Amino acid sequence: MPNISTTPVIRLRGLKKRFGIGDAENYAINDINLTIDKGEFVAIMGPSGCGKTTLLNILGLLDRSVDGEYELNGQSVDTISKRKQARIRSREIGFVFQSFNLIPRLTVIENVALPLIYNGIGKIKRLQIASDILKNFHLNEREYYMPHQLSGGQTQRVAIARALVNEPSIILADEPTGNLDSRASHVIMQELADLHKRGNTIIMVTHNPRLTTYAGRVITMIDGQIDTDTRIRATVKHPKTRQIKKRSKSHDKKRGKK
Amino acid sequence: MRLLLINHIQNAYQSLRGSRIRSALTMLGVTIGVASVTAILSLSGGASQLVGKQIDDLGGNLAIVRPGSNNNDPIASITQTQSYHDFATSSLSESDMTYIKKVPHVSAVAPLMILSSNIKADSVAPKESRVVATTPDLAKISDLQLRVGQFLDNKLKNDTVVVGYQLAINTFGSDAPLGRLLTIHGQQFTVVGVIKITNTPINYNSVDFDNAAIISFEAGKKLNKNTPQIQQINIKADSIENLESTIKGIKSSLATSHNGESDYTVLSGDQISQPSSQLFYTIAGVSTAIAAISLVVGGIGIMNIMLVTVAERTREIGIRKALGADNFDISWQFLIESLGISITGGFFGYIIGYVFAFIISKFMSLTFYPVINWQIALIATVISIVMGTIFGLYPAIRAARKDPIESLQQYN
Numbered sequence: 001m002p003n004i005s006t007t008p009v010i011r012l013r014g015l016k017k018r019f020g021i022g023d024a025e026n027y028a029i030n031d032i033n034l035t036i037d038k039g040e041f042v043a044i045m046g047p048s049g050c051g052k053t054t055l056l057n058i059l060g061l062l063d064r065s066v067d068g069e070y071e072l073n074g075q076s077v078d079t080i081s082k083r084k085q086a087r088i089r090s091r092e093i094g095f096v097f098q099s100f101n102l103i104p105r106l107t108v109i110e111n112v113a114l115p116l117i118y119n120g121i122g123k124i125k126r127l128q129i130a131s132d133i134l135k136n137f138h139l140n141e142r143e144y145y146m147p148h149q150l151s152g153g154q155t156q157r158v159a160i161a162r163a164l165v166n167e168p169s170i171i172l173a174d175e176p177t178g179n180l181d182s183r184a185s186h187v188i189m190q191e192l193a194d195l196h197k198r199g200n201t202i203i204m205v206t207h208n209p210r211l212t213t214y215a216g217r218v219i220t221m222i223d224g225q226i227d228t229d230t231r232i233r234a235t236v237k238h239p240k241t242r243q244i245k246k247r248s249k250s251h252d253k254k255r256g257k258k
Numbered sequence: 259m260r261l262l263l264i265n266h267i268q269n270a271y272q273s274l275r276g277s278r279i280r281s282a283l284t285m286l287g288v289t290i291g292v293a294s295v296t297a298i299l300s301l302s303g304g305a306s307q308l309v310g311k312q313i314d315d316l317g318g319n320l321a322i323v324r325p326g327s328n329n330n331d332p333i334a335s336i337t338q339t340q341s342y343h344d345f346a347t348s349s350l351s352e353s354d355m356t357y358i359k360k361v362p363h364v365s366a367v368a369p370l371m372i373l374s375s376n377i378k379a380d381s382v383a384p385k386e387s388r389v390v391a392t393t394p395d396l397a398k399i400s401d402l403q404l405r406v407g408q409f410l411d412n413k414l415k416n417d418t419v420v421v422g423y424q425l426a427i428n429t430f431g432s433d434a435p436l437g438r439l440l441t442i443h444g445q446q447f448t449v450v451g452v453i454k455i456t457n458t459p460i461n462y463n464s465v466d467f468d469n470a471a472i473i474s475f476e477a478g479k480k481l482n483k484n485t486p487q488i489q490q491i492n493i494k495a496d497s498i499e500n501l502e503s504t505i506k507g508i509k510s511s512l513a514t515s516h517n518g519e520s521d522y523t524v525l526s527g528d529q530i531s532q533p534s535s536q537l538f539y540t541i542a543g544v545s546t547a548i549a550a551i552s553l554v555v556g557g558i559g560i561m562n563i564m565l566v567t568v569a570e571r572t573r574e575i576g577i578r579k580a581l582g583a584d585n586f587d588i589s590w591q592f593l594i595e596s597l598g599i600s601i602t603g604g605f606f607g608y609i610i611g612y613v614f615a616f617i618i619s620k621f622m623s624l625t626f627y628p629v630i631n632w633q634i635a636l637i638a639t640v641i642s643i644v645m646g647t648i649f650g651l652y653p654a655i656r657a658a659r660k661d662p663i664e665s666l667q668q669y670n
Contacts, residue, residue: 062580062662083584090582101577101666105276117265118582162581 007074009170009201010036010059015068017054017224028054029066030224036203038169041196043215044205051224052205053174059203060093060172061085090118094163098175100155102147102162109134109143112162119166133161137191153184160191171195173204177211189214262587263594270595273567274602281599284563287556288603288645289610292638294549296611299637300628301618302542308626309462313530316401319498321505321526322462323358323491323512325349349521350488357515358493361507363500368396370463370490371478375443377471379429387425387469389442391478399492402467406434407451409472416477419447423455424468442471443481457625462530463490501526553641556603557649564596564653568660575657576665589658596650597643604642608635 017029028051036042044052057063058070061077064085070077072088080088094115095101102111113130121129134140137157147155156176163171173192177185185208193214196202204215212218212232220227274281313320325348350369359367371391377383396402397409409420419440426435426449439446459466479486495504509524516522568575575588583591615628 057663060580062666083586086579086582086584086587089580095580097666101573101580103574103577105273114578115581117262118578118584118587120262123265123268166582 008035008037008071009040009073010034010203011069011071011074013069013071015055015058015066015070017051017058017063017066027224029058031068032224032226034219034226034229036201038201039196039199041193041202041214041216042204043212043218044203044221045207045209045212045218046221046227048207050221052221055221056172056174056203056205059170060095061089086118090115091166092168092170094166094168094171096156096160096163096171096173096176098178100147100152100159100179102155102158104147107144107146108139108150108158111147111158112165114162115166130161130165133165134158137161151184152180153187156180156184156188157191160188160195164195168200170201170203173202175205175207177206177208185211262590266591266594267598269591270598273595274598280563284559284599285603285606287559288553288600288642289556289607291549291553291556291645292604292607292641293611293614294552295546295641296608296634296638297615297618297628298542298545298549299634300612300615300630301624301626302538302545303629303631303634304619304626305460305624306536306538307629308458308460309530310528312458312461313527316399318527319495319501320399320530321493321495321501321508321524322530323350323354323493323508324523324525325489325521326523348488349516350491351515352486352488354512354515354522355488355491357511358491358508361504361511363496363504363507364493365496366395366398366492366494368392368394368399368492369475369486369488370396370465370492371475371482371487372465372489373443373478373481373487375481377425377429377440377442379435379438379440380431381429383425383429383471384469386466387428387471388465389478389481390465390467390470390472391475391481392472393475395494396472396492399494400463400467402456403454405452405454407436407449409451410474414450414474416474416480417445417447418450418474420451420453420472421449422453422466422468422470422472425471426452428469440471442473445477445481447471447473447477459625463492553645557600557645560596560599560645561649561653563599564592564650565656567595568592568653568657571657572660572665572668575660576662576668579660579662580666585658588660589654592654592657593647593650596653597646600642600646600650601639604638604645607642608638611638 012032012034015029015032015034016027018025018027020026030051032055044055046052054063058066061072064077073092077085102108103114106114109127109130112134113126116126116129131140131143134143137160139154139157139161142150142154142158147158150158156179160176171192176192177188180188189211192202192204196216204211206212215232217229217231219229355367355369358364369392373389373391375389377387377389392410394410394412402409404420405423407420410418419442421429421435421440423433426433429435429440430438434452435449436451438449440449441447453467453472456467459468475486493504493508495501505524505526512522512524513520578588612628612630618624619627
């Protein structure tokens with residue numbers, strides 16, 4: 001349910017990202033114009049190498065060397081200092097990666113609490129917040145596990161928990177289910193759909209057309225440009241996935257007791 | 259900011275614990291460097307305090323006159339301590355002694371004429387044994403206590419000798435060879451006394467009395483073909499309060515007798531120990547400079563390991579940046595880690611350095627103990643911090659400059 005507000009969360013004008021120089025020059029992003037409003041659930045689709053991930057990195061302020069205009073919450077990104085950009089990343093943006101990207105030498109709860117460090121929150125408070133959020137993801141029994149002791153689905157749930165711990169308004173997901181089987185995928189998608197319902201803006205890159213049913217808007221990209229941009233009135237309730245989720249929970253419990 | 263620092267410290271602790279052997283080996287480099295610096299400084303500190311302490315023990319109302327105009331130059335003092343014994347022709351004469359005796363408040367005057375003659379009785383004394391020709395006042399000034407017998411005295415004949423404890427053992431094989439004959443420079447002397455063990459091989463007299471034969475000044479002159487060779491004149495004032503005026507008096511009377519030529523030096527208090535302390539400090543300085551090489555090697559070890567750590571954790575850097583860390587946070591994280599290595603290593607180095615120094619002073623039966631003071635602790639701390647910073651800075655900056663996207667792609 002797109003929320004109509006005066007300033008869009010993201011506005012791109014003539015965005016270009018160039019790789020190489022001279023003859024080898026090519027555009028990963030070639031002249032993209034895009035406006036995303038608060039509370040949208042956008043799925044970006046397209047073949048490999050069409051610039052989806054690059055676009056997501058630019059939206060997440062990780063890639064700065066771009067031409068064109070990018071306004072985040074009405075402010076041009078060019079005018080924001082590196083330091084401020086880092087702060088925006090920690091407060092406004094939550095990343096979910098295909099390869100989870102948990103830090104292997106930290107426990108689950110420490111991984112989840114990681115973004116809070118850069119917000120200057122004290123250790124006890126950090127762990128409390130992280131613990132609360134892990135409870136929402138039914139992972140509170142796994143708090144002191146190491147990432148390699150978790151299943152793929154659990155790991156991605158931890159990663160989503162980490163992305164949410166700072167209560168960001170935008171969640172950027174780069175193929176969040178790319179490394180998961182279909183059962184775990186639907187659990188993850190259900191979590192994202194829940195977040196969307198609570199008013200978060202979600203931008204998700206995916207290969208899997210079936211996952212676009214969760215989204216309210218599907219953008220397909222080709223060769224660094226937007227091909228189609230379709231808004232769908234998505235029904236978020238998927239009875240089938242709910243069942244799967246329940247099953248997976250009981251499955252987790254069994255694993256935990258082992 | 260404060261919270262971040264605590265977090266960086268916890269993080270560094272975790273990561274150093276995570277690769278224990280590697281961290282321990284890197285720390286070892288720092289430990290060895292700091293340990294050698296600590297050992298050298300503490301031992302040389304102990305050695306240089308030694309002479310100063312002796313003078314304090316003697317009550318402090320002591321002044322000495324040495325030939326030569328300037329003893330305060332450390333390089334000169336290195337060369338001059340040697341020449342006292344062997345080569346130099348002294349600018350001090352017997353008449354200087356008589357002048358000094360006339361200065362008010364002087365209670366005792368003892369010249370030191372050090373001869374390196376053959377000493378033998380049942381067996382020949384070792385080379386480092388010395389013959390000291392002096393007046394009976396020396397016992398009073400330098401506080402020489404007798405084990406058996408008596409010290410030189412004006413009523414005794416010139417062919418009497420007082421021997422040090424070790425010399426008695428070395429030559430007679432006995433610790434009380436009273437009445438026996440000692441041959442010095444072909445002349446025979448009767449032993450009248452043995453000095454108690456002083457155990458101060460390093461002192462302001464430049465003579466180890468445990469290994470010395472003390473004869474009267476007249477006898478010494480005779481051995482040296484009737485030429486007095488005074489290396490040093492020890493003077494005791496009747497009280498500390500009068501020491502300053504005594505020194506003034508000595509200076510003015512010597513100025514007249516030397517025709518205004520200042521080819522002598524009057525020393526008192528700390529000045530007496532200065533040449534020998536400066537000698538020790540010079541030696542310590544040179545050895546510290548050599549030890550500094552091991553510090554540099556240790557530092558390179560830190561840099562090496564930190565570069566490996568940064569490379570290993572490229573992905574972690576990418577993740578942290580994506581989650582909101584800025585370059586400053588990342589560089590601090592790695593800098594704190596290298597500081598963790600260097601400070602921990604330095605701490606153990608400080609302790610091991612002292613253990614080593616105490617073992618050396620015990621085992622080599624040195625007459626002084628390593629000195630423990632805040633300066634050495636400060637030096638060890640500063641060395642550790644500076645090493646951690648200098649050698650950790652480059653890896654930390656490298657870590658901070660990593661591009662988040664490329665970092666996240668590592669090992670994908």
